[in-house]
Amino acid sequence: MAEISHDAGHRERLRERLLSDHRELLDHEIVEYLLMLAIPRIDTKPIAKDLLAEFGGIGALLAADPQSLMRVKGMGDRSAAAIRIVQAAAERILRGAVVDRPVLSSWQALLDYLRATLAHRATEQFWVLHLDGKNVLIRDEMMSEGTVDQAAVHVREVIRRALELASTSIILVHNHPSGDPQPSQADIRLTRTITEVARNLGIAVHDHVIIGANGHSSMRALGLI
16 A cells, blocks of 8 residues: 555656646656556556667657557557657647648748658658648648658659649658668659659649758758759
């Protein structure tokens, strides 16, 4: 009974700190409290610390896929869902700062959204953002997902989808799971091919943004397109 009382007291103190100033909480305490809501009858601090050690930080943890989360001892579908809902909420909030407004004049908001969505992905994903004549976002969607260092991208599919959505312009985006956002020669060749084909059909390619845990790069800013 004493152990239960001590645990209840710890949880109460953690709750009070969260409600008073969440910025004072350590990363493992945030994850610990989150897991408490999903699995309330066990000590979740060891699981929280194991998760952070496994994924290397809270950003990568929140972006982890459910199967990877559940490989950590003590995790199940309920606790994995608790982790995933935080990432989903963060992405929704940041995406809300992008939709229904010209993307090019909300560039930092777009980068924040892309970093939250892609920076800590374990596999490479290629996304296309479709814009209308006022540069307002029509659709943002993943076109392909690959391995830790490549994702197959078919130029024909990118252009076909842009024509289906009547996109006036597009922004290409992909992530580098290595963390280094610098474009490879393959990235540059692909971008130039898509840009040329799209231009011939009256579709502008505004940029190709590469997202990594260590930052981002813009091929437009680098003078590569």
